[in-house]
Amino acid sequence: MGGLSLGFIYVLIALGYTMVYGVLRMINFANSEIFMLGTFGTVIVIRDFYGFTQASDPASGARLILILVSCLVASMIISGVVSVLVEMIAYRRLRNRGSNKLAPLISAIGMSIVLSESVRILTDSRYVGSPRVLEKKPIGQIFGADIRIDNAIIIVAGLILYIALNQFVSRTRLGKAIRAVSMNEEAAKLMGVNLNFVVSGTFLVGGLMTGAAGFFFVMKYENTVFNVGFSLGIAAFTAAILGGIGNIRGAFYGGILLGLIETYASFFLGTQWKAVTVFIVLVFVLYFRPNGVFGEAITQTRA
């Protein structure tokens, strides 16, 4: 159950990576910091907007729902806006110039350093705890395992967000434009798709998903720190690759698979080896199924 909810957090961050990759064929290195800002968004809303402290009692009833929803929305908005800003500052100019492929990568790394360092300075490199808003009681049992309410919320809400994203991409005008650009950029441009708008839209949607992951992370672990995005970002990126990057369904299965593998691996081998297990799984997947589980043709992808 814990593994599954961790898996959903990975799914949402992986969606952030995969959306951008699908359109630009580039790794968005700043995505981990976008996630980090999402976690801080939740903490700020809980602590400063609703005035919770470490000592106050968990909320309940309608107020609880209101608080959770507003945190989720706040995190999503913060991450979405920052994500669009990252695109404008770090990517747009370079993309329009058609420069080499690594330059945007480095400027995204630069953005990621800027974001995480600003937060580090603001928080004095300390962990920031989030007051407990949601009382974490088990709400039932499946096969003798407790279902904790926070894990249940993450799974249900994550599933809803995933379905919403799927609908967005397959039904709406912008979603269709995103798919068109990821299939063939030139042809999409010729068909009258506004490329800059679509790319910004992609970053926005990816940022929204990543921000939601930030909210779920704070709800589950109740603290955050300026470099929280680093390890989660790598894991989520692994998840995106595992499922086949650039592919929304792939990010979904990859994230859940990775959450489960990590949880089982830390159970059998000890926590310290879990990252190694993840990467070894990844190496084997890429070696034997180089397309990822649901991926595109990989040997044709270029640097």
Next chain:
Amino acid sequence: MINIRDWGAGIWERSSKTTRIFIALGWIALAASLPFLGGTWLNTPIADYGAVLVFPIAIYTIMALGLNIVIGKSGLLDLGYVAFFAIGAYTAGILSTKTHLNTWEILPIGIAMAMFAGLILGVPALRLRGDYLAIITLGFGEIVRITALNVNAIGGANGIVGIPSPPSVFGIEYTFDNHRVYYWTFLLIIFLTIWMIRRLSVRRAGRAWESIRQDEDAAELLGVPTFRYKIWAFVLGASVGGAAGVLYASKALFISPDNFTLQVSILILACIVFGGMGNIWGVIIGAVILGYLPDRIRFISDARMLVFGIVLVLMMNLRPDGVLPRKKREKALPEKRQA
């Protein structure tokens, strides 16, 4: 905009052999005299200027040169380069504390270990391309670091302490606080590496890498054994990284897994792209600037990494090809979009 690279290359090509020797000697003298310029505006507040020249500047330069073979010359995106650095450093750490071998005897062993690791990683990984290769190498870097962190026989999280300094050569003593001697030794290694890369670049291997970088399929069709040359690029890059690791361990006298995080790989990549990918001199300038800058601006202590990030973003936006880009004719053709 003036292309400094082409301007410099123009002067070089027009000069006679004697002038070239003088130009080269002038640069060598300038590089070798850097430790004496500590009193000027170059001085790094707080950090010891002499120490900064050795680490990070000299070490970064060696690593950036090595990684440039892989990324700049052959166009293979490697995000786990720190693994080879770590393997070199750990080889030095283990052998020098457990056996009686000294640094100079360990150096070839460390290089061999790193090359072997490059081979092990390269054979499966180099079948993939582009970003997938990047992720596999990234994973490899993390596996090496986490293994070092969790295996207590090699120090675990505490690392290895008490690595001996190199023994004296021709009466030159290596002591911990004599940074100049280290700096000049590393400078020698840097020149050796530059020489090796320049020799390789104009020969068959260099041409093969160039063709792989520009269009791998076309190179394969024209009969270039691309896989073999990619492995070669990887292994050579790894050997330079391993050498840097051995030297770093013998200078720092102490290594721990914290020295070998993903950030190091990314920073070295940043050096290359910042300076000018594929161009040795650009890469060196990138490594010197990015190694030096965080220590130079240490007086704004808390915000120095912030400024560093801003510099990266600005620089990439203003000069996406780096400070000293490669020659125009070496640039790859505009990229073809895949359907």
